[in-house]
Amino acid sequence: MRKKQLSPISPLLPQNTEYGFTLIEFMVASSLALVVLLAIGITYGTTSRMKRTSENRLAAQQDLRNVSELVLRDAQMAGAFGCFNMGNLVPKELPTSPGSSDGFQSPAKFQLKLGDPNYNGISTMSNTDASAAFSRHNFIPKPGSKVLVFTYGLHPTPLDSTGTKTTGASEELRSVVRAGGHVALSSCSRMYIDKHRSNNIKINSNEVDVSDFGTGPRTSNSNNSAVFYIPQTTLSQVYSAAYVVGRINGVNDTDALYRFTLDKNGQWSNPQLMAANIQSMQYSAIYSGCDDTSTKVTFSENRDQLKSTANITRVSTLPTIIEVQLRLNNSPSTYGVVNQYLIRANVRGGNICANLF
Template identity: 30%
Template structure:
């Protein structure tokens, strides 16, 4: 007899495939959190990178500005073999209630003539001939430094010197025609009445017949100014240059965001009578001052402000060639 075994199997209902609404919501929330974290990290990195680039730009601008000021300080007063700091004498002066030996330009030791009516009327451009000759380096108060459309925010530091090496017989090869000119020999400095390329006789007559042709130099007359101010809404440290029309040219922005510049001058006093004094009290004395009264040993420019931090302080020190008068003496 055949038996039929009918087996019945009960299977559970199959689960639906995919995400539930709650799982989808949780996954979406997690993805949003991750996206927000990544975005925040990205923008934070961008901000840090931007800040680092700005700091790098400021540091580079400061280095460039410092290099310009240091170069001008070393060049100041040099006009061929005529050097404004070359002839000095020691005199007794009362400084701060104390009498001490100081070094100043030698009276009558050189001849300086300014025949240019366009620049002779300007405190920044004119040549001076007196015992406290500050031809090489000057400070013009903010109230008296007024280039067109420029709002001055500090005193202006001025440097003056000559560039080029035009010689008798080849003047035009070394200097720019139409740019400010100056003639020099070892004992005479002349600013001509106009800046057209001179003939050899014109230069000789201006300097005097006693001048040796080998000492005569025709140069471009350089006057540079460093000052803090504002033009067109841009605040910063600017550089101005004397141009061919005998006026200040367009300002060159050196460092953005600078709001002030303080100037200090280091002077050397009490030059010892021997090279190596026996007593430490007999060594030369160095003194900082806020006023420019003679050729300094060093100029310190302290800048305030900046693109990122208005309270940031930067310092530029520039040594003046020939300013250490004690070292220039012949004992």
């Protein structure tokens, strides 16, 4: 009878042994897997929220930077129409009709007045005027928030030696004339803006005929506020930009900062959204003063007080610096803990103590 050969290791193995995980081990492993998956899900959700918040804040900050750039540009050019500047101390006139020097008032509710610090190229608009000016866009300005308006000339084009027509003109300027928009005829000491938008102006080819436009003679051998000195005289588009906090009725239910620009036809264009979630906008001005021989400058927010200070003889009607303060809504997804944003801009025409003009 043959004996069964056993493997030399078989005695070491228990008989009838079951292999695999026990129920408890399986439950523990499953629990650990769920914990890992839950941790991954929470991490992904947190990362996604942080990414969205970061993108929203970055977009909001970029909007504010864009606002700053536009305000800086508008402030720098405010009150300038070619070599005519509302802020310098050159004796000048701004007639709107023969024998008148009361300034210019647009149907779009902005004004220009010589010697008036409230209407010198940087001005504020009342809530009533703002509601009337922007009503056709269903825009509702926020009560109590300032409406800031900058006004200056664009596309200045010189006249020929006769003083009756431009020496060529850009398409932008010609399109303003065709649309009946506001244009300004200006030398360094005299400017004329027609209240009725481009009356008595004709376009011949690429030239603009201004022989019947403006009040006051044109001469090449005299330079004073009673005449247009031809070598200095230009024709330019009257341009305005208004910054307003409010909302568009039926479109949004929160206030934001909008920018309106003067269209070619002399009316306000559609509102441009500049920055969302803005509560209000406030504006302040800083003036500078000095004497006739020194460049030592004194600054003050009170222009009248500056004018009455001893030894100060030069004070511009335009501010030297403006500050625009935006109050932001507390929104963790956009501005975070920041609730104010300050824009400080230099005004070229108000910097008379630097002998720039």
